Amino acid sequence: MTQFSDPQRLQVLIDGLNQFNATPDKGTTRLTYSPEFRQASDYLRGQMEAAGLTVREDAVGNLIGRLEGRQPDLAPVLIGSHFDSVPNGGKFDGQAGVIAGIEIAFQLKERGLTPERPVEFIAMIEEEGTRFGGGLLASRIMTGKVDMAALLDYADDDGILFRDAMQDYGLEPSKAHEAVRQAGSVHAFLELHIEQGPVLEASGDDVAIVDRIVGLGQLKATFHGQAGHAGTTPMNARRDALVGAVTALAQLPDLARTIGEDAVLTVGKMEVHPGGANVIPDRVVFTADIRAPKENVVRALMDQAHDVIERAGGNDLSVDVEQQIFISPVPLSAQMHERLQFHANKLGLKSRTMVSGAGHDAMVMADFAPTGLVFVPSRHGISHAPEEWTDCDQLAKGVDVLFLTLCDLTEISFTH
Structure with missing residues (x-):
């Protein structure tokens, strides 16, 4: 050779x-x-x-x-x-x-x-x-x-x-x-x-x-809540951005499993602000990386992920979802x-x-x-x-x- x-x-x-x-x-x-x-x-x-x-x-x-x-x-x-x-x-x-x-x-x-x-x-x-x-x-x-x-x-x-x-x-x-x-x-x-x-x-x-x-899409999700003291803010009075983000994160992997077609979804980056152990988070940002061999599957999974993220905000949080990249x-x-x-x-x-x-x-x-x-x-x-x-x-x-x-x-x- x-x-x-x-x-x-x-x-x-x-x-x-x-x-x-x-x-x-x-x-x-x-x-x-x-x-x-x-x-x-x-x-x-x-x-x-x-x-x-x-x-x-x-x-x-x-x-x-x-x-x-x-x-x-x-x-x-x-x-x-x-x-x-x-x-x-x-x-x-x-x-x-x-x-x-x-x-x-x-x-x-x-x-x-x-x-x-x-x-x-x-x-x-x-x-x-x-x-x-x-x-x-x-x-x-x-x-x-x-x-x-x-x-x-x-x-x-x-x-x-x-x-x-x-x-x-x-x-x-x-x-x-x-x-x-x-x-x-x-x-x-x-x-x-x-x-x-x-x-x-x-x-x-x-x-x-x-x-x-494969096709590639990336979403950036930002949850906005209200910071507060971890010891003095009652649970029913909180607007905890991390709770909203985690609600979305718990659902996202199952979207890829359900849609099949060799689709994958990964959340590999997350930021929690202000980041204090005794402070209720007022802003949480994460990215969702979505891939599949077929364009219609990537688009469908991105739409589903977008809906899940927005619903996770509920009435107490505001949520911004930005499409950072889409490549067929x-x-x-x-x-x-x-x-x-x-x-x-x-x-x-x-x-x-x-x-x-x-x-x-x-x-x-x-x-x-x-x-x-x-x-x-x-x-x-x-x-x-x-x-x-x-x-x-x-x-x-x-x-x-x-x-x-x-x-x-x-x-x-x-x-x-």
Whole structure:
């Protein structure tokens, strides 16, 4: 079996990137525009430059290393993923896809290969939505799917506005719109990602070629009540925002179970204010993440969740429900799927076609340019946790599939 990528270098690059982490020994935490994020960006810039790329930072902080083609006016192939993380997550989610691109750049340089059309290797911001909410932000900005004026007023949990965080990071908020790309400006988009589930490991397959990504919706619910003293306010006189929120939370999981159709609903983030042990909560905020392979199921489940949340407020509380994001189930390019599968077969890899239950930048890019997505195994299926792990020997197999596909897309021919 021919191997192109260097597993040892992949591990060194991943470990190198993981140095820049707000929670060492407690998983990986790297929030967009944080000091660790700037350090990570600088590290990636150095690696891209070492791989022979010309590097720039776009108007919102996406890092882009460009390998010029023989025909520089042709639209580039874009390859990469994100380098932000969830709190106390793993060091492979998103980051493995960024490092995969850089490893491919090293392979092209070391083999003296020049593409016919340019290649841009990208490390993207705020895919997780951990700091500013909404998720998939870089790809949505690049493809013109974000209201840029509203974007600047997004706020994190500490009330810091997106515009102020940008400025502190060294970017000019008034130029954020310059990150938007024009239709036809990307020839194709390739992404590698860890599976974040147990299927590949359990089946013994080397890679999965993703053919579609589930639909994704996110609701933000805010319950407003009245703060009061925990000892002196009678139970029948309380307007407890947390009681209303918990009433909704108790019902939401059963909505997904009842609707079936492989739908899932997760409440993974909740804030209770003012947060005193002896103070009745006056404001509670939580998010509901809703996913399913069929659009009508996602929409129905979002409507049902919306109704449950509003009813849980009763007469004593006011409730605001905001739709933060909705993305229909996304089929990926059949042509790209065929190319990726061809090269997986050529490499002698065991592969399967898979539906992605997680959202990725590929789902946003799919209607902007022909898009391909490759999964590699996750140990025990664990992700978004410190235990997240993919062996770099396995990662290298996925990188090789992307490498040969990129050579195909950019008309590089070489003997191997």
